[in-house]
Amino acid sequence: MGQPAAKTNRISFQGTLGAYSHQACVEVFPGMEVLPCATFEDAVASVWEGRTDLAMLPVENSTYGRVADIHHLLPESGLHIIGEHFLRVHINLLGVPGARIGDVKAAMSHTVLLGQCRSFLRENGIAARTGADTAGSAEIVAATGDRSLAGLASELAGEIYGLDLLARHIEDQKNNTTRFLVMAPEPDNAPQGGDVLTTFVFRVRNLPAALYKAMGGFATNGVNMIKLESYMVDGQFTATQFYADIEGHPDDPAVARALEELRYFTSSLRMLGTYPAHPYRREQEHERLAQGVT
Missing domain, CATH: 3.30.70.260 (ACT domain)
Structure with a gap:
């Protein structure tokens, strides 16, 4: 997907910096700035208010089905779908600088991600600790400086919050994928022909x-x-x-x-x-x- 003509050169998403929605933005539009928003509604509103040109919204996941409430939001948003993106959800164990897997006693993340890493956590004797979201958990881990606490999140989150990558791609299901829709205030109808x-x-x-x-x-x-x-x-x-x-x-x-x-x-x-x-x-x-x- 080519990058559209931009007014602000910004794209909004729901979540905090380092979230998987943030990663989707970077993969599709690496030249755009990102605007994290507290809710999906806020992400949509940022487009209408002219603070961003586009919004990146997750609609469904191969493991957990459709994203709650998103189908209600799409028709009422007044925005138009101009593209889609499929993101492989790779989960990583992130620790404070200098930590090793053996130091980690608990891992924090959103409850959905914790459920997708049961085998790894069990094999390594790591307790699950529920956090509000994935990137937010990584931010909390970085702030604690505690080697016994790690986060489960994207590699992007680790880079943003200065965490070490202790283990890569530890998810139980290797095909876990989220579909995102790129939303814009005006339609950008694809030409006839092709897919x-x-x-x-x-x-x-x-x-x-x-x-x-x-x-x-x-x-x-x-x-x-x-x-x-x-x-x-x-x-x-x-x-x-x-x-x-x-x-x-x-x-x-x-x-x-x-x-x-x-x-x-x-x-x-x-x-x-x-x-x-x-x-x-x-x-x-x-x-x-x-x-x-x-």
């Missing part, structure tokens, strides 16, 4: 089998829907909104026909973005084919 994704949200009309009929247009037109998720709206069990990712451009004839049929069975339809598919998708597909998985 393109389109994301939208919709609500079906109150008709018998409305969802089944709405999806039929994608099947009959040969449009591949790679994600369909539902979630309640405004806490109402009867108000359901659907989030969908499809392959293709809205101007592709087949996609246009499928969307036209979808509109007939929906009470609302909001396009969130058309953007290039990340190469990671094809890499995963090639791996599955090589393993004989369909």
Whole structure:
């Protein structure tokens, strides 16, 4: 993904410096400054307020599924998806300068990361200590100066807070990956052709089998829907909104026909973005084919 024309040359993310969202920003836009924000809403607001040009938002993780509340935020943010990024979540044991693995008696991190390193912690007799987040835990460890306390976080966090890398890539699952969306105030529709994704949200009309009929247009037109998720709206069990990712451009004839049929069975339809598919998708597909998985 090329770096867009910038006004501030800054990109926002939720978390503290050294968070995995920060790492995603650096990987995709190494020339941009970053703005850490306390919440996802703050990250979005920074774009609308002109303090940043873009926001980097995590939407799902291969181990833990979708990020809580993010599907509610995306449609209401008023921002547009202009790209996606897949980040391999490597977990590292970070200690104060001079510490060794044998010195460490406890490791601090977000509860999710602690759960992903159970084998390593057990094998090394290290107790788990819950922290507010990953990078914040690394910052706390650095401030204590205690060799018996380490943090579990990204290598970037270790560099930022001056910690030593005691053990690399200690996660139990070696394929743990988080998908991020790059959000901008204006759409940057990918050109037709090539690997393109389109994301939208919709609500079906109150008709018998409305969802089944709405999806039929994608099947009959040969449009591949790679994600369909539902979630309640405004806490109402009867108000359901659907989030969908499809392959293709809205101007592709087949996609246009499928969307036209979808509109007939929906009470609302909001396009969130058309953007290039990340190469990671094809890499995963090639791996599955090589393993004989369909």
